[in-house]
Amino acid sequence: MTRARLAAKRDLLAAVLDTLVPPSAGFPESGRLALEHVLAVADASVEAGDLLARAIEAIEAAGGRDARRFAELGADQREDLLRRVERSAPGSFDALVRHTYDGFYSHPATITRLGLEPGPVQPRGHRIESDALPDLGRVAASGPIFRRV
């Protein structure tokens, strides 16, 4: 049900996510990469879905007619609108930001852009070039620092 509430506003949601995480030079991926994740969260949990739906509804309420053409607003206007919602509906807006970050920073395109290898961390693991230790001589030579009892 909550997914349906959100999915009906898919375009607005995508534009909001792009405002939360805008593209930039050298990092063209934007928040809408998280769209399917946010919808999936709404699908998986009534509690989370309700929070997310309330966030979008608060954005609509704050924007009035502007909400319908949110994507066409300038970056300043979009941020201003979302800042108002962040103040008026902090709980649901917080959930929206968190799930956006979760979805965005788990997306393979983002992981790749960060310079990491996307995909499972097993079985490949990570290569550590050297297991050499810094010199422990000073510490070892300092003598016992525990109290003898």
Place this chain on the structure above:
Amino acid sequence: MQGTDVLVIGAGASGAAVAWRLATAGIEVVCLEQGDWVDARAYPHWRADWELHRHTDWSAEPNVRRLPQDYPVNDRGSVISPLMYNAVGGSTIHWSAHFPRFRPSDFRVRTLDGVADDWPIDYATLEPHFDLNDRMMGVAGIAGDPAYPPKSPRQTPPIPLDTLGVTIAGGFERLGWHWWPSDSAILTRDYDGRRACVNCGPCDLGCPIGAKASTDVTYWPKAIGAGARLITRARVREITLGADGLADGVVYYDGEGREQAQKARAVVLAANGIGTPRLLLNSRSPRFPDGLANRSGLVGRNLMFHPYAMARGVFDQPLGGHRGPIGCSIISQEFYETDPSRGFVRGYSFQVARGLSPIASANGGSVGDRVPWGREHRRAYDERFDRTITVAVIGEDLPEADNRVELDPELADSSGIPAPRVTYRLSENSRRLLDHGIARAREVLHAAGAREVTFNPLLRAGGWHLMGTARMGSDPATSVVDGAGRCHDVPNLYIVDGSVMVTCAGVNPTSTIQAIALYVADGMIGRRA
């Protein structure tokens, strides 16, 4: 219904150790565990979205995870949320395997510093059990740490420090402070039939290759090989008493929800510092109207967590913090022992962990300072990602009677068994101790080259260590178990988990909990002989 020599409740860190030790001595052991075996293929590490699971089905918080085998914990009255896992291996499934021991002074707090109480046992008594436990778990480390009496050789070389560890070590060196590569229960070489770590990172989500020492891959295969019987999905409702006033077994619900009974000549509780008092308080009878073994009134009282403060430095250069075991890099005990000039008693350790993964970098990780959204986002995120070092201040908590575990009058698990309610406030001593630690952590991060340091004064989701709620002591009026782990009121009922800890030191407790479990088991074996 078939009786057994010893019934162990809980298959985690201590339950596994005690079951193995008893079984290898020819004692018939049955262990009941409310969780199940974790299938190595089920870990999120095999999935591309592995990090998303940290705050859902693989959360360390039972109230978030809400798996069928979990019980809820009312923690509204606590500034720290208890963490645990219910499975074969218990919370060692989730732990970061940082493996320091308690120090000799930790057992003599009253004598040395005039606070809390001394333990009825000491470091020397536990030392052979520490060593045995190290061999069973497999410890990566290096001998020679001047913060401890000499230890036996570590099983494998230490966890590699990598760029991040070398960077913060430089800070400690510049200040002339103690630091040492952490003892970690994670293999850096193949050992005892287990594989070496491949440095994938998120040990807190479990270890799918068995390099990290969760007891499902260390003690349990050997315990079962020695004849111990492990029954999973068995949720104990209460411990029962015979006419002689001794424990004679338990009533539990099996995996299908059917009530079962298991009789035993001795019962060992290994259900953690919240689960154990919960079960004792749920085991009321005319002989023990306030809960089993609770004539002292101390069951559930003196709950200790280790309060954590977190300081995070931002550096200019990449640190490779996603590589290597998440919790294990460096320990410092520069500020461990009491120094009256600091304005608090006892002390703390620094634990330097690895860096933040991509999602944690955005949402703030343990410091909780989320990267701003909007046009500032990219710059702020890129300044942080792979450029942070977090120093955890792990403080010694002192026991206070009002910090406690009780039964919640309304909350229950899915079997209808009353759930625990936790009340915990941070003491003034702990607050001062953490503030001191934050200031010193800031110093060392700057000395290592951090250009900015932020901190979290108290980590709420930091209740990894559950201790003190059935404390050990010689006097039945002021303790629940004696120096052999036996309940004063019910001498064939033993407790071996963190509940028995009189004080909690300023280090992670699992190594010491398991050493106590082996020590108690040896006492049981000796008394049988």
